[in-house]
Amino acid sequence: MKNFTQLSDQELVTAYMNGQENSLSVLVERHKNKIFTSIYLLVKDRYLAEDIFQDVFIRIIDTLRNGRYNEEGKFLPWAQRIAHNLCVDHFRKVKRSPSIKTSEDHDIFEVLNFSEAGKDEKIMATETQEKVRMMIDMLPEDQREIIILRNYADLSFKEIAQLTNSSINTCLGRMRYALINLRKMMTEKQIAL
Numbered sequence: 001m002k003n004f005t006q007l008s009d010q011e012l013v014t015a016y017m018n019g020q021e022n023s024l025s026v027l028v029e030r031h032k033n034k035i036f037t038s039i040y041l042l043v044k045d046r047y048l049a050e051d052i053f054q055d056v057f058i059r060i061i062d063t064l065r066n067g068r069y070n071e072e073g074k075f076l077p078w079a080q081r082i083a084h085n086l087c088v089d090h091f092r093k094v095k096r097s098p099s100i101k102t103s104e105d106h107d108i109f110e111v112l113n114f115s116e117a118g119k120d121e122k123i124m125a126t127e128t129q130e131k132v133r134m135m136i137d138m139l140p141e142d143q144r145e146i147i148i149l150r151n152y153a154d155l156s157f158k159e160i161a162q163l164t165n166s167s168i169n170t171c172l173g174r175m176r177y178a179l180i181n182l183r184k185m186m187t188e189k190q191i192a193l
Contacts, residue, residue: 009075017064024064028057031076035083041159042087042149052090056083084163091148135185143178146171 004012004026015023035056040049059082063069069078136147149160157175161168 010072013064013069013075017067017069024061027075031079034076035079038080038163039083039087042084042155042163043090044154048090052083052086055086059086088145088148132182135182138185139178139181143174143181146174147178150175 004015004020004023007015007023007026009027009030012023012027016027032053036049036053039052039056040046043049043052056079060079136144139147145164146160149155149163150157155163157168157171160166160171164171166174
């Protein structure tokens with residue numbers, strides 16, 4: 001039989017699912033740089049990237065052990081999609097405000113004043129931030145993803161295009177529609193920022 005390093009990804013996955021634990025370490029070693037780099041480019045924090053990288057392989061192991069893997073020879077794109085989804089999940093949980101400019105060059109998410117705010121101003125700012133987060137969650141998936149990656153992860157449109165397997169123009173269009181939808185929701189809900 002071939003040495004594990006000579007096997008294809010699919011053969012290594014099959015070997016792992018058949019109880020040959022060492023085959024997984026070959027898969028990890030083979031793809032760790034690409035997966036880690038894609039995570040790091042999104043989160044821009046080495047320690048956080050390491051945590052998410054570990055979570056990716058925990059998900060992979062769980063999926064393989066439960067016999068739910070069916071990507072048929074596309075291990076790396078599948079693993080990178082898991083990494084991407086975990087990064088997006090991380091940014092959804094983060095409690096900071098994104099910064100998006102309106103057509104009038106105003107920051108639609110800027111609700112905090114840099115001078116010492118009173119208790120009532122802080123409460124209003126927190127409520128407004130929550131409303132904005134809720135509106136972002138109401139956007140279609142592709143638009144929400146662009147907002148999160150651009151404003152929470154601070155990625156360029158080129159990086160987002162590569163990560164989502166889209167063209168830069170598609171990403172720009174999704175961002176444009178996301179901003180239009182957010183403005184429309186703000187008008188309907190009469191949110192003053």
